[in-house]
Amino acid sequence: MLKRTRKLQNLQNGFLMSTTARWRIYIQITFIRIQIIIPRKYLVEKKTNIAKDIVDVTYPDFTKNYTTESYLRERAILTPTNAIVDEVNFHVLNLIPGITHSYLSQDSIDTETGNDDNDYESSFPIEYLNSINMPSIPKHYLKLKVEAIVILMRNLNQIMGLCNGTRMVLTKCLKNSVECQLLTGSHAGTKVLIPRIEMEPTDTHFPFVFNRIQFPLQICFTMTIKKSQGQSLQTVGLFLPRPAFSHGQLYVVISRVTSPDGLHILIEGDNGETCNFTANVVFDEVFYNLPVSV
Template identity: 35%
Template sequence: MARRSTIEKFNEMLQDIMDSKLLFGGKLVVLGGDFRQTLPVILKSTKDDIIDSSIVMSPLWNQLTKIKLEINMRALFDSNFSSWLLKIGNGTEATNKENEITIPARINIPFTDDITSLNVLIDMVFPNITDSNLDISLFVKRAILTTRNEFVHEINDVLINKFPGEETIYYSCDENTSSCIIPDQEDLFHYFTPQGLPPHKLTLKINSPIILLRNINPTEGLCNGTRLLCKGFNKNVIYAEISVGTHAGKPVFIPRITLESPHNDFSSVPFKRKQFPVRLCYAMTINKAQGQTLDFVDVYLKEPVFSHGQLYVALSRAKTIDQIKVLIRPSTALAQNTNCTKNVVYREILDAAHIY
């Protein structure tokens, strides 16, 4: 979801271009969003900071015409599932005193230990992944969703090792842009994978699924979040095929480009990385999965969801409840009941932001 400041600047730009004080310079602008989903991400912020950055707190909000969509088209053929998702999104699903909701037993994978349970999860979403005659269509609309990038990297590393075929490895070229690191210490950057950047070591195989991290050519379907299948490798180009959307099946070439680490990233100092702007997407973060429709979803909660709307987004990627499995790694708080998970209540956000 875009921050209010982005939309306000867009309004000012159109007013300047059209030389008009009308809203958006008198142009018709359609904004789409779901406040049940994750709100703007602000590092090291408080709940009040996140709410204040939302469009509902902007002076533009009262000037907009609100149109509500009432039918969940993704879950159109499973009304009970659709109703359950709305309860989670609206914060009306029953919770205990710890603000945890119970995941139905039919979609809950019992936890035994980290390795065994993860392998069970992998076998459910990607059956027979080691088979050389594997049906590649399984990878087009299946994924494991989890909360943090570090968990995503762990799962992707496990899956690319299981995936049949000869691996191709691409190493990035990292360049210092800060006076904090002297030139002969630039190898330190290889250990960093800031948000939005590809890894230093990118391991790929023919037919492995990848996801774009940058807008390259949106008109041709190459935009941030596009999922592709690898079809060939060259030194500075990856030959791939778009796997979803209106451009599905279209062959494309992904170049190696220079990317900069986010200026607000607190996990590393600023640097440049020359690498292909892609990552493996057997697994994705819940936030990255927003807008995706999947045929089968495994939700791996190594820790409880930590942001508003994450649980709702994760569960609502599927079309029916039978297309979801959830693995919850118990912590001290969850030790007595391993099919409970946190629910960041939407109702609290509504009250605070005065959306309606």
């Protein structure tokens, strides 16, 4: 056990390394309990509004370039939680001129799979169903704008490139469908119509089966670190108003960016000011089976 602990300490005193096809970025780590210090060249300093600051460095001259596909394709802001994602996306959406289109979902309970002795409809009114907000389904009140980046939340047609996690640009907002243009993949540039579909979250604590009919879309100028897996971006803004909370999330962020010059990190400390350190969550269990030299 002592040898394994020494092995872990040696790894922690080394470097956090992310390898891509053509380059390697090394960030030297100084461990302060579970915290790491980020080099100044990657840090973004808070100037006015912290959400505005990370948007300005990740999407420079946004109002001049928001209609350019290559500009939108190559950049994104990453952050740990959906609450922060919503805050930053709302800020960027307001920068786009034009009409905001609002789409309400149709929510219901599948009573056939429930207990017939319970009156679910009276126990869980429609107002409560509308208030349900889960990462796996779109919101009840969905706000969209033409030229906004959206991400697909379900597999619709894998042959056409319409897979969960596909990024698109909204080109038309219609009454019963929206038109989007694919940003990435072999079908980039293709325009498709996205309909409302019925979605059912699988992992819930509800005593009933919840159904929501809505466009399977989410605004995606900012996305969660988990959702970014599989993406390849030239410019990444990492926004950490609170530390990453899951194993390996910092590694995931760094491995998304294709050039070290494209990495920008904004960390907000407990005092509300920017700082240069954050937690790096690593489960100790991953080191248990490491070979130890005698």
